[in-house]
Amino acid sequence: MIGDMRHTTATMLLRHCQTLAPKGKAQWAEAMARERDEIADPGEALAFAVGCLVTISLERARTVDFLLGEVRWVVSAATGLLAMFALVAVLRMLPAYPQAAMVLGTIGLVFGWCSRLLANSKEWRVVTIAIVMFALSGLSIVAMNTSFPEPPHEALYRALALEGLLLWSAILGASLAIATGRLYKRQANKSLGGES
Amino acid sequence: MKRNRPLSNEARTLMQALADAPSRWRHGYDLIKETGLKSGTLYPILMRLSDRGLLEAQWLEPEQLGKPARHAYRLTAKGLEFYRELPTLNTETDPIPYGAQVQA
Known part of the structure; x- marks a missing residue:
């Protein structure tokens, strides 16, 4: 049950990565999501997804132009x-x-x-x-x-x-x-x- | 403005893993298992190496039917040359890279 939840959360986070990824990094977010399918352990999958989310969030932050x-x-x-x-x-x-x-x-x-x-x-x-x-x-x-x-x-x-x-x-x-x-x-x- | 920072131990560990079998395409999760790096460390390094033309990436069809293609990576000739020109890591004084096993 908890394992399923962690898998679901990991999938959800990686889906969010794909939405969040800037245009130039879209294929990286896609690659991360595909790698998640290879991870059997739920805890490992969740840790992987969190790391990916941090990476993509930072990439997104780098591309945002704050010079409005x-x-x-x-x-x-x-x-x-x-x-x-x-x-x-x-x-x-x-x-x-x-x-x-x-x-x-x-x-x-x-x-x-x-x-x-x-x-x-x-x-x-x-x-x-x-x-x-x-x-x-x-x-x-x-x-x-x-x-x-x-x-x-x-x-x-x-x-x-x-x-x-x-x-x-x-x-x-x-x-x-x-x-x-x-x-x-x-x-x-x-x-x-x-x-x- | 682009910055040229020295290569981190983590990046060095990753390049070492890739340079060990330079012609072989490697997947992200396999590299995580091999180097002990976390995904939040591995992917930014892969991206930077790719941006600098030191790494090539492609979608590889899996051997098993029904599975989606996966992103695979290997060093470019420029990346391999760059890695070979790096000063060697002194394991006695330098920090040990993530996941690296120290041989007795």
Whole structure:
């Protein structure tokens, strides 16, 4: 029963590989699916299918063009704005809370760098940006955990840090969703011979 | 931009398996069993070798009737030459490739 399930799952995953494979790698996905028929052991078949899915997903990710102009400009503008907000906050906080101001300053600089990178770079690497954003979430958590001497301000800055974290997580998530959705559609159109 | 990274131990293991019988066509699953590589490691290497013209692939009809054709691989002359020009692996200092048996 469980063996059957693993075989079925492996078959399902390999079928998904065939759908997911970019045009140039379609025959590889087909080859993987045919190899699965040769594997008798269900556990081995499932492990094989998972490896194939990872391979094809990475191939797909390599072929997706994340340089959609409008998304790039929106994210660039949004990160630029966040950089400006962070720097204004630094100026206001510096005399009273130098430590927290330094954290915010770092966040602001990284946002500024991201914004510039997105606006200028022809080879926008979305993974790089995602890593930078992820690293920044760490900074926000640091900011949230920074102890402020006056209780009312502590609550305020924690709320601001949380708000910032949620805000740019939403921007990043929405941009990625738009980018992948639009590009998959565009690529599907191309595959069908339609206009991109 | 294309990058020319040094060959990994896994790629070396695979090329070694293919170079052992250069004229023989090999299937993916057979290579997995022979080299001990996982499918998630084997196929990306096969794809890269193929992209670089070091590996050729073709659909081979099975000897058993009723079964579908399978993809088979072997090194091209360029691939074989490339493999022979690789510096030899020092088993005492280099990491042991996946699935390779160390002879006592």
